[in-house]
Each structure stands twice: as structure tokens, then as C-alpha cells.
Amino acid sequence: MSPSCQDGQVTDAVVIGSGPNGLVAANLLVDAGWSVTVLESQSTIGGAVRSDTELSPDWKLDTFSAFYPLAAASKTIENLHLEDHGLAWVHAPAVLGNPMPDGSWALLQRDRHDTAAGLEALCPGDGEAWLELCALWDGFGQDLISCLLDPFPPVRHGAKLAVSLPRAGGLSGLRLLLMSVRRLGQENFGGEAPRQLLAGNAIHAHFSPEGAGSAVFGLLLT
Template identity: 50%
Template structure:
């Protein structure tokens, strides 16, 4: 890049990580002349993969779990599928491996997750399914609340309408309770 290019640009975005690239795309779509600066040889920030263990086998180099990226109305608006983006969904979303060889596995199928959790304590599978059902009740308005610009009025009002006062208070408690207490 030349100094002249940066001086004539409408915006300079520092960093070609996912946030910088989204910002640059939004500005370019709005008609701005944008220059993106990146210190490393490869764009993508912490969202990169490479063949590090075996030929043809891609490993995530840094981070890999972007559920809100998939749900983001901003990313959906960029129509990245036209540019070749395809989202991959592993059946096992994540796992916590224990020293004794057991693993708690979160699977896209709630019943598979429940069976995995049930092996740790009787009743945990059912509690997981109850929590999952609670999530399904608020997923739409909750995602709207956390993926739209601040203040999140429309999504927040949708949550309140759906949950009413008692349900909203229960949800608020669940969101702020320490993780150990939630796990208990």
C-alpha cells in the first residue's frame, strides 16, 4: 500500500481480524474507500485454520467457536455465501474431557447431550433438557437483543412481553448467577 492510498481513503481499518473485516465491508458497501492494515502475513485474526498435524486435516489455530457469528444479522447482511463462505456444524459442539477418560459432550441433538450428562449424575440429563427448553422459549428475542445495536430496546421488549415479570426475573437471575452455582 502506498501512503497516497491511505491518505485518499475515507476510512482506515487497523487489523484484518473478523471485526475489522466486517467493519471494512460495511463501509465499502456504503460506498466508502477503505484501506485495511494488517501486521501479520495472513488476514483473519484469531479465526484461522491450517494443516498443522497431517496433510488435508485442518486445525483451528486460535479460536473456532462463533455461534453469534452464525446468528449475526450483520454477517447475514453481507451475503458472504455469495463469496464462498459455508458454515460447518459439528454434531459434537464441544466436549470437556476428564482425566479418568470420561467426557461431557454438548451435541446438536439435545437428547445426545442429555445422555452424556446423565452419566455424571442421575437427573442431570433431564435438567439439561429443561434448561434447553427454557432457552428455546427465549432464543429469538434474546438473540435479537444481543445482536442488534445498543440500546437493545426491541429485543428486550420482546423478551419482557414473552416472559412477563416473573419469567424475566428468573432469566435475569440465571444470567448473573456464578457458574458453579448454576452447575450445582
């Protein structure tokens, strides 16, 4: 550990940027007994996690990022006990939505059965197909999330995923890891609404709809 000097004071670590990753890193170092200096060029902290009223004084707009499922699931963030310092997770009436060409909406609800009911109303059969896909996810989803949140390489949870994925869906479960989200939607749903929900979330994770592996990430964020 080589201390740095900032404004005449010695600090063990300098974190550049006060976005979520920088702030989490700084807090973990402080908890480990380090002295930390966080540098930020903007007038406010938070990085991409911020809101403003520039479009209208009557409502706040999420300037960059808008929803944080992996943050809410992260054991690292949970162990920071941010709720004790004022963090309150806010849930919209619907998690997210995609407008459809006919004026209807594909809505993702917090309750999968409510989501399924909305999809069923748009295209009969899609509600049941949605619940079947959710059941497949239940068999291996937590192991996949643990792999993504573990330090690399995720040996322990990777081994659990190697067992739970084929057990949950057989060959279709293994195939899901390599499938594109476009193919997932085409094979499982008759209407466009569930396809748009899955594809939108895959794109949010920086996958193209045709990209290998985009299916599982579209499902993960859904």
C-alpha cells in the same frame, strides 16, 4: 467524512486489522459507498480466525478461535451473503467436549436430545434437567441474542426481553441473569458433565465460573 491518503490514493476510511470485526466493518462501509483501505501487519488476513498444519501435516488446527455461534446468528453477517463468496459452515460430529477425570467425555451435540441422552448415561436425572434448562432458554433466548447483536442501547429487543424472561421462568428466569454458572450447575445437575459444559462456555465468553451473569452466557453459548 475526511478522506485519508494511502500510496497517493485518496480513501474515505482506513481499517486497521483484517480480523473478523475489521473485515465486517470494511464491507459495510463499501456497501455504503465508501472507499476503504484495510491495513494488516500479518502475511495473511483473518485475525484470530485461522487454521494451520504446524503440529501435523495430516490435520488442521484452529490456531486461536474455534467455533462461532454468535457469528452464525448475526443478521449483520447474514446480510453480507458470505455463502455466495465461498463461506461454508463446517460442523464437527460433536460441537464441543470436556474430558472428565474418569476418562469419559461431556459432549455437546447439535441436537439437545442427543446431548441429554449422553448426560443421562453419565448421571441419571441430568438428561431431563438439561432439557428443562433448554425449555427455559427457548422462552427468552432469541430475545437475549437479539439484544447482544443490536446496536447499543438495544431498546426494542431489550423491551421484549423484559417481557419474555419473567414469562418464561418467573422469578427463576430473572434470577438467571444474575446467577453464576457454578451455582446454575450445582442447583440443576447431580453430575459434573453438564456443569463442565456450561462453565466451559462461560469461560469462553471471558466470565469466571463464579462471576455474576456467567450463567446466562454459559447457557447462551451452549
